[in-house]
Amino acid sequence: QVQLVESGGGLVQPGGSLRLSCAASRVIFSIRVMGWYRQAPGKQRELVATITTDGSTKYADSVKDRFTISRGNAKNTVYLQMNSLKPEDTAVYYCNAEVQFGIKGGYWGQGTQVTVSS
Numbered sequence: 624q625v626q627l628v629e630s631g632g633g634l635v636q637p638g639g640s641l642r643l644s645c646a647a648s649r650v651i652f653s654i655r656v657m658g659w660y661r662q663a664p665g666k667q668r669e670l671v672a673t674i675t676t677d678g679s680t681k682y683a684d685s686v687k688d689r690f691t692i693s694r695g696n697a698k699n700t701v702y703l704q705m706n707s708l709k710p711e712d713t714a715v716y717y718c719n720a721e722v723q724f725g726i727k728g729g730y731w732g733q734g735t736q737v738t739v740s741s
Contacts (some may be wrong), residue, residue, distance in 0.1 A: 624649050624651070624725075625647060625648075625649055625650050625720060625722055625725060625730040626647070626648045626649050626730075627645055627646070627647050627648075627718045627719075627720055627730055627731065627732035628645065628646050628648075628718075628732055628733075629643060629644065629645045629716065629717070629718045629732045629733065629734060629735040630643070630644050630645075630735060631643040631644050631735060632716060632735030632736045632737045633736075633737070633738070634738045634740065635708055635737075635738070635739055636739070636740070636741055637708060637709060637710060637739055637740075637741060638707060638708065639708050639739070640704070640705060640706045640707075640708065641705045641708065641737060642702060642703070642704050642705070643659065643702065643703040643705065643716055643718075643735060643737075644700065644701075644702050645657070645659075645700065645701045645702070645718030645720075645732060646699065646700050647699040647700070647701075647720050647730075648699070650699060650720075650722060652722055652723040652724050652725065653676065653722070653723045654676065654698055654699065654720050654721070654722050654723075655675065655676060655721045655722065655723055656673055656674070656675050656676075656719075656720070656721040656729070657673070657674055657694060657701040657718070657719065657720045657721075658670065658671070658672060658673035658674065658692070658701070658718075658719045658720075659671040659672050659673075659692060659701070659703045659716055659717070659718060659719070660716070660717045660719055661712075661714035661715065661716045661717065661737075662714055662715050662717070662734075663713060663714040663715075666714075668717070669683065670683055671683055671686055671690065671692075671703070671716070672686065672690055672692040672703060673692070674692045674693065674694055674701060676694075676698055678694070680692055685711075686705075686712075689705065689706050689707045689708075690703060690704065690705050690706070691703070691704040691706075692704075701718060701720075703716070705737070708737075708739045709739060710739050710740060711739075712737060712739050713737060713738050713739050713740070714737060715734040715735070715736055715737075716734060716735050716736075716737050717731055717732055717733075717734045718731070718732040719731055719732075
């Protein structure tokens, strides 16, 4: 029912910046939490950042001082501003949304590739 579409990924040099966007549609009930996760080849998916409806945010220690998560006024969009990118940030980044009365664990987008390389 809920559909998430990510955009903004690409190839960037170390120290560069990217801004990821995610738009949710087909949402009937309230979105409680939106977040960004990432998965590199051969590694487990890890949480990058989350944001609640009231604006409370959490970050992984590895990105806390470099990434910023935010939501649009309609609360059906989420952004991830990524600065000072490092090669270890290379991964597929996935958007997630937890919806009231929705499935446990939330809904997922198809992912957008971020590659940090010289």
